[in-house]
Amino acid sequence: MRTIENHSALGSELRRWRDARRVSQLELATRAGTTQRHLSFVETGRSLPGRPLVLRLAESLDLSLRERNALLIAAGYAPAFGETNLDDPRMRPVREALHQVLTGHMPYPALVAGPLGQIVAANDAIGVLTEGAAPELLAGPMNIWRLALHPGGMAARVKNLAVWGRHVIEGLRARAARHPDPQLSELITELSGYLPDAPPPGLDYLGFAVPLQLHTPAGTLQLLTTLTSFATAVDVTLAELHLEAWLPVDETTAEILRRPAMSS
Numbered sequence: 439m440r441t442i443e444n445h446s447a448l449g450s451e452l453r454r455w456r457d458a459r460r461v462s463q464l465e466l467a468t469r470a471g472t473t474q475r476h477l478s479f480v481e482t483g484r485s486l487p488g489r490p491l492v493l494r495l496a497e498s499l500d501l502s503l504r505e506r507n508a509l510l511i512a513a514g515y516a517p518a519f520g521e522t523n524l525d526d527p528r529m530r531p532v533r534e535a536l537h538q539v540l541t542g543h544m545p546y547p548a549l550v551a552g553p554l555g556q557i558v559a560a561n562d563a564i565g566v567l568t569e570g571a572a573p574e575l576l577a578g579p580m581n582i583w584r585l586a587l588h589p590g591g592m593a594a595r596v597k598n599l600a601v602w603g604r605h606v607i608e609g610l611r612a613r614a615a616r617h618p619d620p621q622l623s624e625l626i627t628e629l630s631g632y633l634p635d636a637p638p639p640g641l642d643y644l645g646f647a648v649p650l651q652l653h654t655p656a657g658t659l660q661l662l663t664t665l666t667s668f669a670t671a672v673d674v675t676l677a678e679l680h681l682e683a684w685l686p687v688d689e690t691t692a693e694i695l696r697r698p699a700m701s702s
């Protein structure tokens with residue numbers, strides 16, 4: 439049963455998210471198809487909207503599926519989006535599809551990771567990233583961000599660690615600002631401690647495109663990272679996964695990765 443506590447909880451959450459997104463009441467009301475007066479009543483606890491409006495408000499605030507469920511719960515409604523373990527038989531088509539994508543990216547490395555960087559699937563070319571890493575970093579579930587920046591992981595082989603590491607951290611901070619998570623913030627603090635001090639980026643710094651310069655016995659690879667999310671997912675587990683794939687910046691890198699020994 440919905441009570442006055444639901445009114446207050448929902449109102450507080452809406453104000454918090456609206457402030458975080460820097461959206462006015464009028465703008466949010468317009469996006470969600472309601473009036474500013476009604477939204478004001480909701481935020482002050484004088485009115486409790488129906489379930490469809492709560493979902494429209496959550497979508498208008500660009501909340502994740504997990505955050506949308508939390509907003510529904512604050513309003514006294516049941517969650518709208520399921521959270522199915524990836525090992526569940528119902529997720530078999532998803533696992534098969536991910537396998538096809540990863541295999542199709544060969545001979546270049548690609549993996550699927552969870553919201554905190556934990557690797558849930560990877561293709562055979564991932565060996566170029568894990569080569570020489572400390573055993574404790576390879577123990578499951580591996581964390582791609584810790585593997586990348588830890589001194590016992592890839593960091594010892596990354597020629598542009600200061601710049602590339604900053605690029606990785608900035609991406610994680612942007613994600614944490616958009617979707618706050620104490621665990622992610624804690625991980626960012628840990629990862630930041632692994633990076634060497636570096637001067638502020640120059641005018642030619644392109645934060646959105648910093649190739650990874652990775653030393654290997656076959657030569658230095660120059661790789662560009664691409665991130666893909668499953669934005670149309672209706673299951674929390676799938677929505678929180680992302681595909682991380684690396685592409686060669688130059689033909690030399692592509693030729694090295696095409697060698698059978700590199701992808702085996």
